[in-house]
Amino acid sequence: MNTYLPPNRQTNGSNGKFMKVYGESTLIIKPDRSTVQLGVEVRNLELSVAQQESSRVIQLITDSLFELGISPSNIQTSEYTILPIYDYVDGNQQFKGYQITHMLSLTIENIEQTGVVIDMAVRNGANRILNIQFTVKHIDAYYQHTLQKALENARTKAQVIAQTMRLSLDPIPAQITELTVPPPPMPFQTFSEVGIAHAQSTPVQPGNIEIEAKVEVKFYYSS
Incomplete structure (x- = not known):
């Protein structure tokens, strides 16, 4: 879990009032190695x-x-x-x-x-x-893309809440907490000595890898 704080700044008269929203995004990709x-x-x-x-x-x-x-x-x-x-x-x-x-x-x-x-x-x-x-060669790049989408999702939620409640939202987040990390390689199967001794062939179905990003974002607002 990583938390990011922007430099100290004025909060546009929010008087310290804030909302927390959660953003998430999922990307499904096929492994390539x-x-x-x-x-x-x-x-x-x-x-x-x-x-x-x-x-x-x-x-x-x-x-x-x-x-x-x-x-x-x-x-x-x-x-x-x-x-x-x-x-x-x-x-x-x-x-x-x-x-x-x-x-x-x-x-x-x-x-x-x-x-x-x-x-x-x-x-x-x-x-x-x-x-x-099974994994992908540049999994960090895929995760960063998913993280970006999660942040956009959080910002959209904050904007919807502010508009619905007729609040003035400070668009710059006061705090961002990353709740996920890039996924490890996806395990497939372990073969025993007896199992492979009787196998005629080895069918391998790598399936898909699901990359998920979640964030908690704190926004200041004023009424």
Whole structure:
């Protein structure tokens, strides 16, 4: 929440009387890019074998992404963990090997490629697909446009109230409070290892993004 105050000035004889109005606006747009985390989880009794298998699969996935035209700058490692695995039998701890999780974070500029990217990664050994999100490249610009419309909506409400009640409205707001912030990316779905193992294809429907702006505006008036 952000509040904006104009410089100190005379209030045209309002004697401190003011009204508060709320303005709002909503813009519905289609997302134009997506982000996804994908990678591989490998288990083996020998750490070196698990590391080699993890590296092999990630290289295959990365090469396939390059073939699809994904820029290297849009691919980065988001997670690399090595964990020992233990099991308990009759109350006794037994070492079962190591688990390596290697995840990549991708930004897909052509949103229509999202399903193709997931399918290609799975065919090349990916067994973890997480946090698919959809957004727009210049979301701040869309939000600023929506915020402008919300301010206009608030001003119109104040003018209608003043005209109806036969009041003299100071057109310069005394205080503006922004009640919303730009929306985060829209989550889509998280795939489990079992889910993607049985999937024939990955249909992706990004839907729409709703950008909302709300403001509280204080206007001085006189009768």
